[in-house]
Amino acid sequence: MPSPPSAPQVSDRFPGPRRGDCPWCGSARLRTRLRGPRAVALDECEACAHAFQNPRSPADAPSSPGRSHRATARALALAGLADPESWLDVGTGHGHFPEAAREFFPYTSFDGLDPTARVERALAEGRVEEAHxxxxxxxxxxxxxxxxxDVVSMLHHLAHVPDPRAELRAALAVLRPGGHLVVEAPAPDSAYATLLGSLWPPHRHAHLLPLPNLEAELHALGCTVTTTARVHQPQDLTTAFPRPLRAPLRAATALDHLLGPLTRRTRFANTYRVVARRPGRS
Structure with a gap:
């Protein structure tokens, strides 16, 4: 796969210029995946299936009202990330994931990285030991x-950065040899994407990375993918309703949590999780 041209380094909160090629593989074979409200347009590459906002919309902002940080941390403990000494949570926001993960990794030092001032509040409130x-x-x-x-986690982070491929490679650079990279990202092939269309929450993100693309990139970088899982975060119906509509919102939230356990291993699962090991000895 040819190396793509450098993506414009725009802020996470401001739109970028419209581009005529795929930010993942560089192909010019683009098609419109959908057009949503507030002039949001999502293009999809016909060569690699990477989807991205084109042009970049200022409406994209990390949000995960239905995410269970504790469930993610528990799954990673069961995946065999045994007693890491140091862990960087990228896109940590207020540091809620490191706070939850300490229950399962009590001897690990958690640091946080985030483009906003939220990480500094996470440091002040003791959720991370270093804030970057x-x-x-x-x-x-x-x-x-x-x-x-020893571990770098990127939980729903790559969907919001200007250049997810460059961010992924940088994550491997801050890992020690033999360290583990954890990525969670929206699954573009989720049945909810078709059912909800422009109302599907990840369709408001800057990028949607297909799982095969991520796995191929990790293999190309010499990593060993140790775990791949489809998981479900009960938020699709909840975030489809505007917050002022309180009654439908409460009903949608209840339905999300009711259906959550039933959709984890179906086409409706909205998230994938990958754990990969960087080459070298720890």
């Missing part, structure tokens, strides 16, 4: 953190 402001691709960040961590 920016993206991994922000100049100087990767060099400062190079080879420091």
């Amino acid at each position: 402001r920016g993206l991994l691709t922000t100049p100087g960040v990767t060099d400062r953190l190079r080879a420091r961590y």
